[in-house]
Amino acid sequence: MDLTLHVWRQAGAATAGRFVRYELGDVSPDMSFLEVLDLLNQQLIGRREEPVAFDHDCREGICGACGMVINGRPHGPRAATTACQLHMRHFPEGAEIWVEPWRARAFPVVKDLVVDRSAFDRIIQAGGFITARAGSAPEANAIPVPKGDADRAMDAAACIGCGACVAACPNASAMLFVAAKVSHLGLLPQGQPERAQRVLRMVEVMEAEGFGACSNHGECMAACPKEISIDFIARLNRDYLTSVFRHQPSEEGPDPAEG
């Protein structure tokens, strides 16, 4: 198939970017969207032009490295699909496709379609550790977990941290990501000892990183390749609220409730 691509090209964080138009022939409908970019890059390298920079790793939809806004939707038009798993058969012959990076203050563009998502890492770090004994696998039935809680914890843990929720949110809010990360531990018995402190710290860092505020639009849920529900955002809100009022600052370390 033949395609027209308009790709956001930006040399670095400090330079202005713009869309560049590329005509591409001989695209197989079985290619993934990232393979189309590979094809384009081969041609660019052949012409001694700078290839398009984009993030990718597993290419099987589980690592969260890939991510770009394709025709106005994070990860493109298919529900529950990462860009690396998006196949060209879902586009019409002769399609015109616009590709932009995630756009958020907290995700500055590094180059072209690559953004710096280390703000997410800092949020995770702020969450800290859990005091459950790690190392050798525990006996499976030592800690009983109700089936419903286990299922919901797994739903939250499906988050691959790609950032599509932030990209899709009209407010560039990271609430769905933080909600998923707070909930998958908060729903399990092993996550209880640090539960209040974890939610307070993660929210504090989330806000310091400059993400926007949730207006309950629900766009994040529609964009999420793992279809994580905004019910987790309600859960985060509740967890945050009870933690602000109930959490007793511990003896050591600064109390996040004091901000």
Next chain:
Amino acid sequence: MRRLLSLSRSVVGKKVIMAVSGLILFLFVVGHLLGNLKVFEGAEKFNAYAEGLRTVGAPFFGRGQLLWIARIALLVSLVAHVWAALGVTLASRQARPVGYRYLETSETTYAARTMRWGGVLIFLYVVYHLLDFTFGRLNPSFEPGNVYHNVLASFARWPVSAVYIAAMLVLGLHVYHGAWSALQTLGWHRPPTDRWRRGFAAAVAGVIAGGYITIPVAVLAGVLR
């Protein structure tokens, strides 16, 4: 107090403040609607109701004291609501300095996208409304104490009624997203709430907008005279 302060500094906390103050304003809107519908019971009953707002609580409260307590509570709620809205809006504005060429939406509603301007419109409407019925400045023939007469005098003019009807539609949209959003912000998501939240928000918004609109329509149609 220290904890309330830490709530007010966070945007997640500001949303909680917005939800709680919004629910207080919402309760007022419901109560005010129920009171206003007494207009259909005739001048005597409606005026007696307005007078009752001032004498309620006697003999423990003096004339108008409870009314003033309610007014102050509403004013505090309004200030908190607007202040939180400003903080949240600013945080979100700053969160995306470079916009998309195009970003498609699929889940969000017209109501959700118009919350900010809708809030501003409702505020302007309330100012006009107070000048009309409470202070009488903009009322065509204001008679203190004769609330029934004042309402009819205003609504008999169709542009005034049109403004009221338009404002009630804006209010309905605001309440629709506001009610569901407040439940989400306060963490009311567990079954069975998750199933009735949307429908509940739509129903109360419809009843509120529709209920208020009956009054100017009844005046224009000559049912109330």
